[in-house]
Amino acid sequence: MGHNLVMSIFPIFLLLSIAYADFDVTSSKYGGKPNSDISQPLAKAWSDACASTSPSRIIVPKGTFQLKGASFKGPCKGPIEFQVDGTLQAPQDGAQLIKADTWIEFANLERLTLMGTGTFDGQGQKAWKENDCNKNPKCSSIAINLRFNSVKHSLVKDVTSLNSKNFHVNVLGCEQLTFQHFTVKAPGDSINTDGIHIGRSTGINITDTNIGTGDDCISIGDGTKQLTINKVTCGPGHGISIGSLGRYNNEDHVTGINVKDCTISNTMNGVRIKTWPNSPIATTASDIHFEHITMNNVGNPILIDQEYCPYGQCNTQTPSKVKISNVSFKNIRGTTTTAEAVKIVCAKGLPCDKVVLSDIDLKLTGKGTLTSQCANVQPTITQVPQALACATKK
Ligand SMILES: *[C@@H]1O[C@H](CO)[C@@H](O)[C@H](O)[C@H]1NC(C)=O
Ligand SMILES: *[C@@H]1O[C@H](CO)[C@@H](O)[C@H](O)[C@H]1NC(C)=O
Numbered sequence: 001m002g003h004n005l006v007m008s009i010f011p012i013f014l015l016l017s018i019a020y021a022d023f024d025v026t027s028s029k030y031g032g033k034p035n036s037d038i039s040q041p042l043a044k045a046w047s048d049a050c051a052s053t054s055p056s057r058i059i060v061p062k063g064t065f066q067l068k069g070a071s072f073k074g075p076c077k078g079p080i081e082f083q084v085d086g087t088l089q090a091p092q093d094g095a096q097l098i099k100a101d102t103w104i105e106f107a108n109l110e111r112l113t114l115m116g117t118g119t120f121d122g123q124g125q126k127a128w129k130e131n132d133c134n135k136n137p138k139c140s141s142i143a144i145n146l147r148f149n150s151v152k153h154s155l156v157k158d159v160t161s162l163n164s165k166n167f168h169v170n171v172l173g174c175e176q177l178t179f180q181h182f183t184v185k186a187p188g189d190s191i192n193t194d195g196i197h198i199g200r201s202t203g204i205n206i207t208d209t210n211i212g213t214g215d216d217c218i219s220i221g222d223g224t225k226q227l228t229i230n231k232v233t234c235g236p237g238h239g240i241s242i243g244s245l246g247r248y249n250n251e252d253h254v255t256g257i258n259v260k261d262c263t264i265s266n267t268m269n270g271v272r273i274k275t276w277p278n279s280p281i282a283t284t285a286s287d288i289h290f291e292h293i294t295m296n297n298v299g300n301p302i303l304i305d306q307e308y309c310p311y312g313q314c315n316t317q318t319p320s321k322v323k324i325s326n327v328s329f330k331n332i333r334g335t336t337t338t339a340e341a342v343k344i345v346c347a348k349g350l351p352c353d354k355v356v357l358s359d360i361d362l363k364l365t366g367k368g369t370l371t372s373q374c375a376n377v378q379p380t381i382t383q384v385p386q387a388l389a390c391a392t393k394k
Contacts, residue, residue, distance in 0.1 A: 069098030084118030188236030190214030270301035
């Protein structure tokens with residue numbers, strides 16, 4: 001009996017001995033109150049948690065809190081769990097933010113877990129109305145909801161990003177960062193509100209995530225390697241996009257992109273790779289695989305466009321210098337709103353290599369006749385209806 005008691009209590013002591021040190025922003029030490037600005041309380045709670053050598057937990061409990069901005073910087077002494085169950089609201093007017101291009105930033109961290117049932121509300125309605133960046137190259141900076149800069153071996157789980165003024169999430173220079181059961185929400189007509197943008201990062205994993213927004217659900221920039229996108233639903237939005245690539249002279253390669261078991265609904269595009277003509281340097285985009293994707297009312301469901309040039313800003317005479325190879329589209333079915341459902345237009349003089357189209361079945365919901373176009377590419381095609389199997393070749 002005595003022995004059994006000791007045996008059953010012992011694991012409890014073990015648990016207690018690794019208990020988190022809690023840093024609740026609403027505790028008397030930090031003084032955060034619902035319906036008020038918690039920029040200062042949160043900054044203080046962060047600096048205490050970051051200095052803690054035992055695992056620490058920052059807590060933003062249920063309730064609505066205002067936040068002018070936050071910069072959560074490491075390196076920190078121990079792992080940090082950041083639990084947000086409340087709603088954090090950015091000021092509607094971007095001029096009131098602490099930093100014009102960023103609302104909340106996580107930087108130089110390892111072993112961070114950002115989790116909870118909470119919402120990061122960027123209150124972007126005013127910013128979208130005023131956004132003139134497509135006509136005005138000198139437009140003022142617009143804040144991204146959540147930036148992850150150099151964050152490694154970390155997890156973002158369950159939280160929601162709502163109505164960001166600009167991109168919802170920007171991932172830069174990160175490694176082994178997972179987004180799991182993450183949500184992005186903004187109206188389909190909100191401007192430039194990409195869900196998750198990734199650049200110069202390795203080992204990012206986006207899984208079991210729901211993204212509805214006004215621009216790309218996920219956009220993949222240069223230097224992205226070993227990215228897994230699994231069980232993501234996308235829509236409204238512009239789809240899942242690699243690129244645009246090949247515009248700037250310091251770009252790195254893109255490789256190892258796996259997009260699997262996703263559903264894309266009511267979007268402008270499905271899955272695409274886009275590169276600019278007249279690239280200043282030669283790079284590659286390789287080992288890119290799209291598999292088991294359901295398309296519901298999607299425009300341009302399968303698209304490689306190496307002549308991407310919005311607003312006629314480029315010299316289209318010189319082809320893109322981004323070499324695309326080892327790209328597959330497998331088991332892609334559902335409905336398309338554009339008659340040209342498959343378009344693979346590669347660069348003149350730099351054809352795409354090892355492109356596979358297999359098991360594709362798309363029905364047209366709009367007007368016209370289903371068709372496809374391929375240029376500067378000779379895909380391997382199996383189980384694809386004739387209309388979708390490079391009906392037009394160049
Ligand atoms: C991505 O994350 C999910 C959830 O944590 C996990 O099940 C899966 O194995 C991960 N995939 C990779 C390639 O890391
Ligand atoms: C194509 O990509 C896959 C997955 O990344 C990789 O395993 C395979 O080796 C690549 N094939 C070639 C010919 O490069």
